[in-house]
Amino acid sequence: MVNDNSLKDLVIRVCVGTGGLAAGSQEVIDEFNKALAARKVRAAVRKKCVGKTGCRGFCAKDVLVDVVRNGKTFTYQLVSPDKVNRIVEEHIISGNPVDEWLVGPDYHAFHDRQTKILLKQCGQIDPEDITAYIAIGGYEGAKKALSLDPFEVIDVVRTSGLRGRGGAGFLTGLKWEFCHKSREKTKYIICNADEGDPGAFMDRSIIEGNPHSVIEGMIIGGYAVGANYGYIYIRAEYPLAIQRLRTAIREAEKKGFLGKNVFKSGFDFDIRIKEGAGAFICGEETALIASIEGERGLPRPKPPFPVVRGLWGKPTVINNVETLSNLPSILTKGASWFSSIGTAKSKGTKVFALTGKIKNTGLIEVPMGISLKEIIYDIGGGMEKTNRRLKAVQTGGPSGGCIPASHIDMPVDYESLISIGSMMGSGGMVVMDDTTCMVDMARFFLTFTGNESCGKCIPCRVGTKRMLEILTRITEGRGKEGDIDLLMELGTDIKLSSLCGLGQSAPNPVLSTINFFRDEYEAHIKDGICPARVCKSLRRYTVSAELCRMCGKCFRACPSGAVIWEKKQKAVIDKEKCIKCGACYDACPFGSIL
Amino acid sequence: MIEKKCREILDKYHREKGNVISILQDMQESFGYIREDAVNWFSERLNIPASNFYGVATFYAQFYLRPRGENIITGCCGTACHVKGSAPIINRLREHLAIPEGEDTSRDGKFTIESVACVGACSIAPVFIVNKKVFGKMTVDRVPEMIKEIS
Numbered sequence: 232m233v234n235d236n237s238l239k240d241l242v243i244r245v246c247v248g249t250g251g252l253a254a255g256s257q258e259v260i261d262e263f264n265k266a267l268a269a270r271k272v273r274a275a276v277r278k279k280c281v282g283k284t285g286c287r288g289f290c291a292k293d294v295l296v297d298v299v300r301n302g303k304t305f306t307y308q309l310v311s312p313d314k315v316n317r318i319v320e321e322h323i324i325s326g327n328p329v330d331e332w333l334v335g336p337d338y339h340a341f342h343d344r345q346t347k348i349l350l351k352q353c354g355q356i357d358p359e360d361i362t363a364y365i366a367i368g369g370y371e372g373a374k375k376a377l378s379l380d381p382f383e384v385i386d387v388v389r390t391s392g393l394r395g396r397g398g399a400g401f402l403t404g405l406k407w408e409f410c411h412k413s414r415e416k417t418k419y420i421i422c423n424a425d426e427g428d429p430g431a432f433m434d435r436s437i438i439e440g441n442p443h444s445v446i447e448g449m450i451i452g453g454y455a456v457g458a459n460y461g462y463i464y465i466r467a468e469y470p471l472a473i474q475r476l477r478t479a480i481r482e483a484e485k486k487g488f489l490g491k492n493v494f495k496s497g498f499d500f501d502i503r504i505k506e507g508a509g510a511f512i513c514g515e516e517t518a519l520i521a522s523i524e525g526e527r528g529l530p531r532p533k534p535p536f537p538v539v540r541g542l543w544g545k546p547t548v549i550n551n552v553e554t555l556s557n558l559p560s561i562l563t564k565g566a567s568w569f570s571s572i573g574t575a576k577s578k579g580t581k582v583f584a585l586t587g588k589i590k591n592t593g594l595i596e597v598p599m600g601i602s603l604k605e606i607i608y609d610i611g612g613g614m615e616k617t618n619r620r621l622k623a624v625q626t627g628g629p630s631g632g633c634i635p636a637s638h639i640d641m642p643v644d645y646e647s648l649i650s651i652g653s654m655m656g657s658g659g660m661v662v663m664d665d666t667t668c669m670v671d672m673a674r675f676f677l678t679f680t681g682n683e684s685c686g687k688c689i690p691c692r693v694g695t696k697r698m699l700e701i702l703t704r705i706t707e708g709r710g711k712e713g714d715i716d717l718l719m720e721l722g723t724d725i726k727l728s729s730l731c732g733l734g735q736s737a738p739n740p741v742l743s744t745i746n747f748f749r750d751e752y753e754a755h756i757k758d759g760i761c762p763a764r765v766c767k768s769l770r771r772y773t774v775s776a777e778l779c780r781m782c783g784k785c786f787r788a789c790p791s792g793a794v795i796w797e798k799k800q801k802a803v804i805d806k807e808k809c810i811k812c813g814a815c816y817d818a819c820p821f822g823s824i825l
Numbered sequence: 826m827i828e829k830k831c832r833e834i835l836d837k838y839h840r841e842k843g844n845v846i847s848i849l850q851d852m853q854e855s856f857g858y859i860r861e862d863a864v865n866w867f868s869e870r871l872n873i874p875a876s877n878f879y880g881v882a883t884f885y886a887q888f889y890l891r892p893r894g895e896n897i898i899t900g901c902c903g904t905a906c907h908v909k910g911s912a913p914i915i916n917r918l919r920e921h922l923a924i925p926e927g928e929d930t931s932r933d934g935k936f937t938i939e940s941v942a943c944v945g946a947c948s949i950a951p952v953f954i955v956n957k958k959v960f961g962k963m964t965v966d967r968v969p970e971m972i973k974e975i976s
Contacts, residue, residue, distance in 0.1 A: 293949075429903030429943035467850065467887055468944065508846055508885035511942065525843030527884040543842070584947055586905035592948035628904065659947075661904045675907050679942060685884075 241272070241323065244297040245310075255311060256294045262315040263296075270324065292338065298322055308334045337612055341591045344610045346572065346580050349556050350596045353440025358475050361482040364443040370488055372559030373450040377496040384455040385411060388558070391566035392578035397423055397514070397551030398630065398656045399732070400577075400645040406548060410456040410538040413546040418458040421542065421549045422449055423519060424465035424472070427511040428628030429679065430659035433582040434552035436594050438465075438472040441556065442479035446502065448555030450493060451562060453500050456548050461502040464519055467509065476504055511629075511683035515731050516541075516549050518685065529687045530731035551657070553582055573599035577644035581655070587625075587662035588615045600642045603634060607662060618820060619664035623747070627656030629676040629683075630736035632743025633669070652743040654736070666817075668765035669748040670755055674702040676740040684733065691734030694725040698741060706766040710756035715745060770811040774802045778823030785815035785824060830855045831866050845873065845881050849888055858889040886941075894930045894937035896975050899954040903943030911951040915940065917965045921972060936975075 245260050292308035298318070299305075305328045307318060314332060322328045356363040364370070376384045389404025410418060422445060426434040438445060449461045465473055480502055483489045491499050510528045512518045517531040520542050541547025557579060561569045570578045577599035583606070586592050590612035597606060603624060607613065614621060623633040626643075632653035634641065641647055645655050663672070681695040698721050701714050722738030729735045745752060754760045761769040774785070779801040786796035793808035794815055804815070804824075816824045834851045838844040852863050859882050868875040882888040900906075900915045915938065918924075922936045930937045946952045949961030953971065960971055 427942065429907075430905050430947055431943070432947060468941070506847075506850060508850065508881075509887040510885050522846065523843060525845040525847070525881070527880055586947035586950060587908050592905075592950075594948075625904065659904065661908060661947075663908060667908055672908075675904070683942075 242297070242299040244299070246293055246295045258312045259294050259296065259310055259315060262312040263319070266316050266319040267323075270319065272319075272323065292334065295334070298328075300326075306334045306338065307332050308338065337591060340612065341593070341595075341610055344605065345596050346598045347596050348560055348572075348580050349437055349444070349553065349582055350440070350594065352444070353436060356441065358440055358442055359478050361443060361479065361486060364441070368563065369443055369559070370447055372562035373447045373454075373488070374494055375562050376451040376454055377494050377498060381411060381455045381457060384451065384562070387566045388455070388561060391561045391569040392573075392576075393554065393557055393561060393569065394577065394645065395551055396553035396557075396581065396655075396657070398627070398654065400655060403550065403554055406538060406550075407452065407456050409536070410458075410546050410548045413539065415546050417460075417543075417545045418456055419542045419545060419547040420449055420453045420456060420458040420461045421519065421523070421547060422461065422463040422552060422555055423514065423516075423549050424463055424469075424552050425507045425514045425519060426466060426469075426552075426657060427514045427683075428630075428657050428659050430586060430625075430628055430661050431584050431657045433584055433594060433658045435469050435472050437552055437556050437582070438469070439475055442472075442475045443483065444556040444559055445476075445552055446479055446483055446489070448550070448558040449502060450488065450500055451558045452548060452550060452555065454493075454498055456546075458548065459499050459501065461500065462505050462523055462542070463502060464505045464507055464513070464523060467506040473504065473506065480504070510685075511679070512685045512731075512733055515733060517731065519549065520547065527685070529685050530733075532730060553658070574642065574644045576646055581643070581658060583658045583660045585611055585660050585662070587660075588619065588664045588667070589613070589662040590615050597643070599644045602640050602642055604639045606643070606660070607639070611662065614662075614664055616664070618822065619666060622663050622665050622667060623669070625653075625661040625663065625672070625740075626659065627654040627736075627739070628659045629680050630654060630732070630739055631656045632739045633663070633672070633747065635747040652739065652746055654739070666763050666765070668706075668761055668763035669744040669751050670702065670706055670761075671763075671765045673741045673744045674699065674706055677702055677737070680733065680737040684737070688728075688730040688734060690725045690728040691730070691737060694721055694729075694734070695737050697721060698725070698738065702741070705752065705755045706761070706768070708755070708759050708766070708768045710752075712756070714756060715749065715752050718742075719745060764813055764816055767811060770813070771806075772804050772809055772811065772813075772815060773825050774804055775823045775825050776801050778821055780821050780823070782820070784818045784820065788814040788818035790814060827856070827860065827863055828866070831863055835867065835870060839871070844871075845878060846885070849878065849882055853888060858892050892934075894934050896936050896956055897954075898936060898938045898971075899944070900938065900940045901944045901946070901950070901952040901954075902940045903947060903950070905947035905950040906943075906952055909950040911940075911953075911963075914951060914953065914963055914965055914968065917968045918972075921968055 243263055245256050294310045296307045296310045297304055318329055385404055385407045393403045394400040395403055424434050453461050489500055493500050505523050507513050513522045513528040515530050516537050518528040522528040537547045537549055539546060573579050580596050580598050582596045585595050595610055621636045623635050625633045634651055634653055648655050677695055677699040681699050684691045684695055686692045701718055704710055718741055722742045725738050726735050751762055754762050759769055764770050781799055781801055783796050785802050786794045791808050791810045793805045794802050795805060796802040834848055838847050848867055864875050864878045900911055902911055918938055922931050924931050929939055944952055951963045953960045953963045955975055
């Protein structure tokens with residue numbers, strides 16, 4: 232019989248992010264509870280990383296389980312319910328960890344190369360318990376800010392060099408100063424949590440993992456600019472994040488951190504949540520304001536900028552989630568601490584959602600100026616499939632561009648990314664290998680921006696549609712001579728003449744892929760070939776007699792019996808039977824299917 | 826019948842500036858879609874033209890003007906999912922459920938397929954959500970298994 236006392240400090244933490252849940256973490260938790268109850272062991276089975284992928288970011292190896300005993304943590308990867316009994320039996324009862332299931336060097340490489348400031352607490356503290364946040368020094372930054380003069384707070388933030396993490400990279404301190412100067416009595420601060428970029432999930436993870444850091448950031452910002460009302464505009468697609476925020480706001484109100492007379496300083500501050508309704512355009516400042524006012528999310532011409540005339544016509548500061556959650560540590564640790572991280576013009580760290588065809592997918596936080604190479608190979612563990620090579624990395628989502636493999640040593644900061652025709656954006660980073668067609672990629676983004684164009688201004692509404700038509704005909708093998716130049720001309724005009732950031736950046740994915748992969752466009756138009764074999768109408772599969780090693784993998788993979796092969800014979804593809812599915816191409820280990 | 830629900834929603838929001846989106850969100854939550862009779866009910870009481878409600882409802886992707894199927898299958902078409910091949914899976918699903926071209930709901934009203942820009946779970950792309958259950962790293966071959974789980 233196990234002595235209860237000896238296990239009193241036993242904690243089991245299970246990842247329950249979206250990634251974890253999809254991998255079956257609930258079943259794992261149930262199994263642990265069952266196995267422990269059967270052996271009459273009392274332990275706290277905690278849901279570790281609340282929220283979705285946020286957790287420790289390493290979702291490629293979900294379900295991750297921490298077993299903490301006597302202060303020592305062992306982390307298991309790829310845990311399924313049938314593995315639970317052995318872990319309980321050997322590790323928890325007998326004290327011998329199951330070595331073969333513990334995380335490998337990948338896990339450590341993934342974490343050791345990162346610099347965690349914002350994500351440090353995500354997955355470590357209980358996001359629904361304010362005392363957990365206070366215990367690690369939470370709300371000290373806000374307390375300090377409120378003991379200073381608002382202008383001193385702005386000064387700290389300005390000298391720290393913090394720039395907006397939502398995409399454009401405007402200096403946060405400067406934005407605050409503009410708003411602070413306005414003599415209007417009523418002002419607003421808005422937290423932009425409308426993370427609409429496909430391929431990005433940083434903001435959601437921060438909110439789900441550490442909602443109080445965002446609220447604390449808003450108190451600091453509100454005090455600095457003189458706003459007594461804060462709004463958090465968040466996508467309705469993020470139900471868990473919304474629920475966590477509501478809980479956090481309620482708890483902060485109870486503690487007197489929100490409401491009348493915050494920290495007994497005489498400053499009043501209230502926060503309300505506004506749920507977005509699914510429109511990419513609402514990430515744009517003025518459209519976001521229109522949406523909070525209950526209208527169609529149409530952008531308004533700037534100037535006047537929101538810091539002058541914003542929500543309900545009053546001066547309004549809008550900051551991104553990641554920007555706000557940087558503030559507490561800037562206030563407690565000082566501006567010079569923050570500006571010591573990063574490059575000359577881009578300070579601090581940046582959170583990226585690393586996805587696509589890479590081995591270690593997940594959420595990472597790295598210092599500004601780190602090279603792409605380090606991100607992809609040291610943290611990301613290299614390409615997902617060893618027989619594929621890196622082609623490009625897409626940053627900035629539908630507003631950004633791609634960085635070709637040849638520029639992989641480039642530092643990742645605001646200026647470098649813009650100089651190459653991409654942008655920081657909110658932090659999506661999608662890795663592509665040689666099976667990704669760049670024309671198809673451009674078409675994908677244009678479909679997205681075209682759909683999401685609000686329709687108010689003509690260059691964006693009509694222009695993106697025309698560009699999409701041209702891209703579509705290229706991918707369908709109907710491209711014409713001169714199409715590339717037409718795309719470039721249209722793209723440049725749309726950028727110059729659109730009303731808001733959506734239209735001004737929508738052509739970027741097209742222009743940047745033409746810039747670096749013009750030969751792929753030309754291959755589609757002139758030779759009728761899609762080099763990556765993505766565009767269905769252009770696929771023609773043949774086996775290279777030179778490269779074929781007669782293994783027969785293509786023969787077994789083919790669903791339509793189009794591959795003719797016998798042992799010790801080179802494979803041949805019957806064009807009549809081929810349905811152009813690409814199964815043989817994926818199956819070939821030697822790259823001999825052309 | 827709908828009056829009682831509408832009254833509750835009105836009590837919750839009538840004092841608020843800019844409440845059209847919140848009302849529509851609650852309306853959809855209660856009725857499953859944006860009902861014409863409910864819109865007219867609010868329009869009269871708040872003195873906001875029904876066209877305003879429809880203007881907002883058709884602008885945002887969240888609102889539906891027609892009832893949806895019993896089971897909702899959401900395919901993510903974000904960048905990562907696209908790169909990892911979500912389109913062939915959606916095609917296979919449509920085939921499997923016999924949903925005609927240009928429609929999103931099967932004839933018997935059992936299934937609705939929709940696609941969203943990004944569910945923010947890119948590290949397990951391609952992602953499909955069936956009645957709020959998340960299926961990560963989906964493949965074409967797993968389609969029948971996924972459908973089986975519902976029916």
